[in-house]
Amino acid sequence: MHGWRRTSPTNYCDDWPLNNGVHSCTSILEVQSETKLLCSTNRGMELELLQTITSLILTIGILVTIHEYGHFWVARKCGVKVLRFSIGFGAPIWKRTGADGTEYVLASIPLGGYVKMFGENNASVAPEERHQSFFYKTLGQRVAIVAAGPLVNLAFAAIAYAALFAYGVTYPKPIVGVVESGSLADSIGIQSGMDLIEIDGRPVRTWEDINLALAARVGSLSEIDMVVAKGNEVSRLSTSLNDWRFQFDEISPIRAFGISPWVPPMEPILSQIQLGSAASKAGLQPGDLIKTLNNQPVTLWSEVVTVLRVSPGKQLTLLVQRGPNLLEIPVTLDRKIVNGETIGYLGANVANSVWPADKQVTVQMNPLASIVAGGEKMLQMSWLTLTSIGKLFTGVVSLDNLSGPITIAKVASASASSGIESFINFLAFISVSLGVLNLLPIPMLDGGHLAFYAAEWARGRPLSERLQAFAMKIGLVVVGCLMVIAIFNDVSRL
Secondary structure, three states: OOOOOOOOOOEOOOOHHHHOOOOOOOOHHHHHOOOOOOOOOHHHHHHHHHHHHHHHHHHHHHHHHHHHHHHHHHHHHOOOOEEEEEEEEEEEEEEEEOOOOOEEEEEEEEEEEEEEEOOOOOOOOOHHHHHHOOOOOOHHHHHHHHHHHHHHHHHHHHHHHHHHHHHOEEEEOOEEEEEOOOOHHHHHOOOOOOEEEEEOOEEOOOHHHHHHHHHOOOOOOOEEEEEEEEOOEEEEEEEEOOOOOOOOOOOOHHHHHOEEEOOOOOOOEEEEEOOOOHHHHHOOOOOOEEEEEOOEEOOOHHHHHHHHHOOOOOEEEEEEEEOOEEEEEEEEOEEEEEOOEEEEEOOEEEOOOOOOHHHEEEEOOOHHHHHHHHHHHHHHHHHHHHHHHHHHHHOOOOHHHOEOHHHHHHHHHHHHHHOHHHHHHHHHHHHHHHHHHHOOOOOOOHHHHHHHHHHHHHHOOOOOHHHHHHHHHHHHHHHHHHHHHHHHHHHHHO
16 A cells, blocks of 8 residues: 555454364364364463464565555556555664665564555656656556555465465365254255255355355345255255344354264364363363263263353363373353354363365366466455445444454464465455455545546546545544454454
8 A cells, every 4th residue: 555545454254264163274173173272381372372473463464565565566667656665564673775765664563564655645746756756647557556456465365275276175075964953954954964065056165165155145035055965865955044144253154054064073182272261260281081071971072062052151070081190170161152142161172083084075176277266266255255345334244243453363373273275275365355355445445545546537637635635534434443343343252
């Protein structure tokens, strides 16, 4: 962006894919757990905090650099003199002036960036310098410079998706595990053990595909069509959605639909403990094996979850094996609201199980096919982002789903922990969000300036400076309010 505009990614909803075990670049590990949680030891907490901060800085740093470089590169190609290229806001912690006369800055607040150009919005430039002034460039050149940032974000996402398709990623097959009684999935006739093959005429190969297809239908009144298979029998199912809605920040689309993915049986061996959770307060540790729950023997994690869900706020007694010792540990469960239902919450993750080869699918394409698929995926994510923003403003999707830097940091850290493929996919997802959001016709954003230029083209002359300044103030209020809501939502989720 230019000096009078800033890049600060705020994502409408970026955590449901990961928090519900179906992250966009879902690995075997991700489907096995409900959330990626923090270690409970002091050293573990310090390392997790460091990783979270590092992941946030890395994520925003990469995407903001890409965005601002788009503005910078096109401005230089159009002959505009760039005065400053800054990654971050506030006091510089590093800077130097290049041979091109541009001051390159790394600032102390890594939550955005900007490109400052000569003569951005000031006509009082000496005649001999006008050829380097942004203000005196043609309308087409100004449009190209402003649009370059978000378009480069979208291009980066397409390249990232294409790289993942070319490299090949192994996913769990979309096999239904449990169907919630009375849910839409139950009403349509979906059963445990079924393979999901197609939704609304579009093939689905992974849980991510299914999540995206269902997310696009939130608030829909029409029917949803599915093709499923069980053994050699293929069936086509359909049901009316009847204005289907749910809270994205509480539950994933597949779970709101009433489906839990199939996962291999897991022993109740704790691997991670969430900071400040009921498990942490009770003194549970990674490696603890739960032997009994309220004096009832348990051998599978699913048995533990069944009891936890119906015990919000209750005290349970766990008998755990820690090394050679058996310890009886009382735990008072936390309460968590999921899709309007209050459930018990322990705040622990379990160790990973071995995933059978026949329950996995590897998605890999040749280079040409991966480029096409990468572009299609970027367009699909762009449309989903755009329609979801529209649903936010029309009330179909609650403003509670807006997420800010804290949620981005948490999901970035979790995706980085899951592997390079997951992190690249997350970068692509946020890059799409950043690109689409910046193209919205809101003053203070790139799209707002493009709207000014559209009016200039239609009128044959620019809008008055007074009108533009007034619109910028409105845009500042709108963006500021959205940021406040996003940060408030972030804090409320802690």
